[in-house]
Amino acid sequence: MSTSTAAATTSRSGRQRRPTAGRRAFQVINFVVLGGFALVCLVPFLNIIGSSLATPGELTRRAFVIIPETFTLDAYRYVLSTPTVFRAMGVSAFVTIVGTFVSLVLTSLMAYALSKKYLRGRRLVNFLVVFTMLFSGGMIPTFIVVKELGLIDSLWALILPVAINAFNLVIMRSFFQSIPESLEEAARIDGCSDLGVFVRIVLPLSLASIATIGLFYAVSYWNTYQSAILYINSSDKWPIQVLLRQIVIVASGLNADANVVDVVPPAQSIKMAVIVVATAPMLILYPFIQRYFVKGALLGSVKG
């Protein structure tokens, strides 16, 4: 805590000032409040990870496990020995990779065209896009459209209906607008077509923001749940999120569905291990994602 109070002597304007007693007390309280909030965010994760590594005996004996006394990988061994978890992870990986690719192609092509002020009909398309952020047909009509297209029980149903996110499109469009027109003009004079300018000039300049939007998409595809319960019927095509709910919530006997599945509730540590497995890709990517995400969130706050 000494570092925080020492740093407090530097005022906002950078001049050295002696902190008053009240100021010092505030810094300490602030430190405790923020640290406390961070702990509240972190402890559930630590508790789940810790418990998944503990023996069933320890879980019944100890109230709150963060660091287990005896480490065991039994729960993971069991979870990974069943084909269901592997298959669901595979489905999620497929949807995430293919979906992100499809979304990026569609979004960036459309965003680039919409970023051109001289494009006729641009205002109409922009309005159509923004209006979908305010109003939508909703779950049932969308379900019927997906059904009529024959996408029920196809993994494409998890991708195509959410292929373009209007918000991401607007972010990308304003990014493309910020690229100086003179760069593109030079290439056009060189004889590049609009598509050529996009592929050779604009894309290489936009890799960072495309990565940002790509991560937005990837996270949302990995977290896909609603589309899966609406459009996927066969359990061998379930993404990990649906399987996770099935194992942790439905199998416990309390479920929102009318059809109760009669199965033996899995042991606590097994549930924890499945949660960790489903969370792992996000946790591993997180340090990498965070930087881009914050940048993306700020891009979004700029009005397009």
Place this chain on the structure above:
Amino acid sequence: MSSASTVPVTEVAEAGDVVTPRDGRPPNAPKNAFWKHRSLYLMILPGVAYFLVFKYLPMGGLVIAFQNYLPFLGFTGSEWVGLDHFVRLFTEDTFFVLLRNTLVISALLLLFAFPMPIVLALLLNEVRTRFFKKTVQTIVYLPHFMSWVIIVSIFYVMLSIDGGSINNLIVASGGEAIPFLTDPDWLRPMYVFQEIWRGTGWGTIVYLAAITAVDEQLYEAAELDGAGRLRQTWHITLPAIRPTIIVMLILSIGDIMELGFEHMFLVMNSLNREVAEIFDTYVYTAGIQNGQLGYAAAVGLFKGLVGLILVVLANRSAKKFGEEGVY
């Protein structure tokens, strides 16, 4: 790209038209904007098709809210029932249960969850230790990346009455285990807590950015006038981020009817349904589980229209009070 060869072309291009020579048309032919930008229109085409098929087709599909829709008869063959579904919705007791549940949760969210990121951002702004600030930020952003399934699952195992670590702690300290997951009285606090847990850290980003944009000189001037940090926050920082707060408030008000399907669906069960069922989950229950597609679409249409009106009204009133709106 050979830049050396560009020089002579530039002169030619500036004299005539830049693109026409590549069109295979005579250089002085009348310009056709659509033909000239045909590759841009090709680029926009798949996206427009997406919006038409997956956004506007469903909007058109809302006609089934006025039909006794049967899948094998389709939009065209199903019987028209006028406003029957809406009459049914407004006369059934369920409607008031749904409205109450939705509004109570929305009010709790506006009251407790909405101010949290503002407070957290102001507190983070006072931290002078860079490392501490970065660490706290990294941790509090984390829950935002987790799906509702993961979050609800985590709390599910922690709050479970047999062997959940929270109840273990309560019992260990002499209390009685609380059935958080099934007790209707605990549903709302649990829901709001999970929303705060997931969204607060992430919500600070937009406010922190707004705070960074405040002119340093204002603080220096205030300090010369003898204003302490609290007064600086009250008179400088808060007014400076007011437009951001207003915009976020408009967005929240627009979402009053639209709490989101996933979170509530995941925490709802047969024991807490009376307080948990909201419009979003009811559309699923009535339409997908009970197969009343027309009626469920009517419920969804009602919810969507009210949401649209709320956003427009909130935006208009924000502009009336001299603030910038969302659109």
